[in-house]
Amino acid sequence: MAISREGLRTEVTFAEVADRSARLAGALAARGTGRGDVVMTMIGNRPEWVYAMLACFRIGAVVLPCNEQLRPNDLRARFEKVEPRLVIADRRNLETIGASGFAGELVAIPDEDLFSSPPAPLADLAPEDPAIITFTSGTAGEPKPIRHGQRYLAGQRVQAEHWLGARDGDLCWCTAASGWSKSARNSFIAPWLMGATALLQDARFDPEGRLATVEAEGVNVLCMAPTEWRTVAKRTALRPLPSLRHAVAAGEPLNPEIVRLWEQEVGVTIHDGYGQTETGALTGMPIGPPVRPGSMGKPLPGYRLWIEDGELCADPSTIPTFFIDGGDGTWHTGDRVSEDEDGYLWFEGRADDVIISAGYRIGPFEVESALVSHPAVTEAAAVAAPDDERGAVVRAVVVLSDGYDPSDALAAELKDHVKRETAPYKYPRIVEFADALPKTTSGKIKRRLIRDG
Numbered sequence: 001m002a003i004s005r006e007g008l009r010t011e012v013t014f015a016e017v018a019d020r021s022a023r024l025a026g027a028l029a030a031r032g033t034g035r036g037d038v039v040m041t042m043i044g045n046r047p048e049w050v051y052a053m054l055a056c057f058r059i060g061a062v063v064l065p066c067n068e069q070l071r072p073n074d075l076r077a078r079f080e081k082v083e084p085r086l087v088i089a090d091r092r093n094l095e096t097i098g099a100s101g102f103a104g105e106l107v108a109i110p111d112e113d114l115f116s117s118p119p120a121p122l123a124d125l126a127p128e129d130p131a132i133i134t135f136t137s138g139t140a141g142e143p144k145p146i147r148h149g150q151r152y153l154a155g156q157r158v159q160a161e162h163w164l165g166a167r168d169g170d171l172c173w174c175t176a177a178s179g180w181s182k183s184a185r186n187s188f189i190a191p192w193l194m195g196a197t198a199l200l201q202d203a204r205f206d207p208e209g210r211l212a213t214v215e216a217e218g219v220n221v222l223c224m225a226p227t228e229w230r231t232v233a234k235r236t237a238l239r240p241l242p243s244l245r246h247a248v249a250a251g252e253p254l255n256p257e258i259v260r261l262w263e264q265e266v267g268v269t270i271h272d273g274y275g276q277t278e279t280g281a282l283t284g285m286p287i288g289p290p291v292r293p294g295s296m297g298k299p300l301p302g303y304r305l306w307i308e309d310g311e312l313c314a315d316p317s318t319i320p321t322f323f324i325d326g327g328d329g330t331w332h333t334g335d336r337v338s339e340d341e342d343g344y345l346w347f348e349g350r351a352d353d354v355i356i357s358a359g360y361r362i363g364p365f366e367v368e369s370a371l372v373s374h375p376a377v378t379e380a381a382a383v384a385a386p387d388d389e390r391g392a393v394v395r396a397v398v399v400l401s402d403g404y405d406p407s408d409a410l411a412a413e414l415k416d417h418v419k420r421e422t423a424p425y426k427y428p429r430i431v432e433f434a435d436a437l438p439k440t441t442s443g444k445i446k447r448r449l450i451r452d453g
Contacts, residue, residue, distance in 0.1 A: 001171070001217065002047050003201040012047055020047075021054035022119035028055055029120045031105060033086050035060030038133065040084040041178070042066045042093045044202040048109045049178045050188055052088045057131060060123035062147065064133040067179030068093055069423040073370075075100035081145050082133060127151035134181045136277045142365060146278050148321065153189055155280065155320030158300050160190035163273050163284025165246040166221050168195035174223040175201070175210070176359075181277045182250060185321075186223050196221070207235040218243040222268075225359025226254040227390045229270060233258055234389060238265035248273060250281070251359035252391050253347045256293035263291075272296050274347065276333060277361075280321030282314060283345055295344045296337075311351060312337040353447045355384040357392050360425045364447065367394055367428060370421035374414060376404040381437050383451040385430055396428035397450055399437060406433035 002010045033039060039061045043049035049065070056063035064082055066075070068090070079102060086105045089097055094108060107114065125131075128149045135143040164186060166172050172191035176183035188198040199217060203209065210232050214222060219241075224232075226249050232238075244266065250273040263269045271285035274296040282305060285297035299305040304315040314331040316322040322331070336348040355362040367382035378401045385395035398414065400406065411431035418427040438446040 001197060001199045002045075003199070003203065003213070003217075004046065005044075005202050010047070017047075017050065017054070019119070020115050021051045022058060023115045023117050024051050025055035025058040025120035026117035027114045028061065028086065028107075029059055030117055031086065031107075033059070033061055035123055035125075036062065036130070037086070038062045038064055038082050038084040040064040040066055040078070040082075040087045042068060042070070042087065042089040042097065043109065043178060044068055044090060045178050045183075045187065045200040046090075046202045047200065048088075048090075050198075050200070051115075052109075053132075053184075055120075057150075057153065058122055059120050060125050060129065062130045062133055064145075065179045065184055067177055067423065069177070069425060070096070070179075071420070071422055072096060072099040072101075074422055075102070077142060078135065078145070125150050132184060134184060134277050136361075136363075143363060148280075152185075152280065152321045154193070156185050156190045157193045158302065158320065159185075159273070159275075159281035159284060160194050162287060162301055163271060163281060163297070164190050164194075164221065164223065164248055165271070165287050166191045166194035166196040170194070170196040170220040170245075171199055171218060171243075172196045172221040172223070173199040173201070173214070173217075173219045175205075175228060176223070176225065181275075181280070182223075185280060191221075205231075207232045211236055211239070211241065214241050214244055220244065221246045221248075223248045223250075225249065225251045226258070226272075227252075227358035229254060229262065230258050230389050230391075233261050233265075238262065240265075240267050244268050246287070247271065248284070250275060251361075252356040253294070253296070255391075259291065259293035274335075274345070278322070279314065279316075279319055279331065279333075282312075282319070282333075292344055294346065295340075296347050298343050298345065305345075307337055307339055308332075310336045310338075310348075312345070353383070355382065355392060355394055357384070357387070357394060358390040358425065362394060362426050366422055367396060367418060367426055370418040370426070371396060371398060371414060371428075373421060374417045376401055376410060377414070379437055381445045381447055381450050382428060383447050385451075387429075393429040394426065395430040395432070395451075397432050397434050397437065399434055 041052045088107045130147045131150045174186040191198045247268045247270045254272045269291045273284035275281035283297045304318040312333045334351045338346045364382035368380045371377045371380035379399040381397045384392040387393045438449045
């Protein structure tokens with residue numbers, strides 16, 4: 001089921017999805033795209049995005065879904081690392097792609113001619129053959145591409161059954177924008193594995209609109225980012241939603257008071273979960289036992305996780321969605337976690353400097369690079385600052401170049417500059433000025449001192 005930006009409601013059967021994706025696969029094959037080729041998509045939450053993803057899976061192409069908020073610089077960095085053979089994009093994104101300098105083949109949608117080709121045959125693929133690429137947030141430098149194998153798709157059944165909670169006949173709605181790791185797996189793959197119907201809504205976030213859509217469509221399972229759960233709770237009058245049976249959150253820790261508020265006012269308890277771009281979902285609040293507000297749940301069934309020196313670690317061989325062998329048999333998540341006597345895990349903080357804001361994972365390097373590209377900025381550091389609604393926002397501390405003086409006007413100018421240079425969700429909502437940044441003897445910025453100062 002899909003709802004357009006204009007509010008047009010469309011029901012698409014599984015038979016139609018199968019036919020249109022197979023024909024789009026045929027159109028891609030006719031253009032010389034095949035097994036192992038990278039195909040980037042830049043499409044909103046609409047059926048064409050699903051068709052494009054499935055078309056790539058069908059012929060063995062490796063799909064790289066991208067968020068529509070990415071700017072030319074973001075895309076250029078991705079093109080340099082991945083080198084897509086072809087890009088499928090909504091017409092509203094063509095100008096952005098053109099400005100990125102992409103020189104490959106560009107396919108614009110909507111275009112019904114793309115669905116007139118004969119269906120492409122199914123490729124014979126192995127579990128380890130690449131299927132999808134998602135980019136990390138850029139914790140230690142620039143974002144990195146992560147290639148997941150074909151087993152990543154079927155491997156979503158574990159979290160679909162034991163955390164997402166989809167059932168045969170349910171209507172599931174994952175609100176994440178296309179291009180994010182959670183969107184790629186929970187917008188349609190995980191619900192379909194359980195026999196459920198997926199809802200796509202190609203619209204900007206609107207708190208009251210979320211509740212109205214759940215009511216109007218009879219949504220049974222709702223998956224939102226913690227910021228969305230918080231914002232809806234604070235900016236709307238929560239009310240009972242009779243159709244809503246199950247709710248999940250992931251991307252950052254969800255405040256216990258928000259979990260309790262939804263339970264009291266709506267009658268649904270939000271099940272928090274945890275995962276990474278490299279691994280997919282790793283933990284989830286179990287279905288059945290009482291929810292423990294503030295906990296990220298327990299390891300998913302069959303997944304071996306443990307805590308080593310305060311850091312959550314995993315055995316990649318036990319995780320069907322994992323992308324690598326794990327080297328020495330251990331995956332270090334970089335997140336500090338504690339475990340209670342009943343085996344529930346509690347997120348304490350990141351061991352690195354990634355900023356998690358409104359569910360978006362933002363690498364400080366990207367923000368700092370955008371700031372330094374402005375002539376007024378000599379150096380910059382980006383850290384997280386607490387925020388009641390978003391969990392955290394980007395706070396930038398800037399050292400100005402000679403000839404520039406601190407001012408509110410310059411702070412606003414720098415914010416707008418970052419919005420132009422990179423995806424808007426990365427811009428610093430707080431800009432401060434300093435004479436110098438604290439550094440190690442080797443010249444590395446001491447972000448922890450800035451964050452705690």
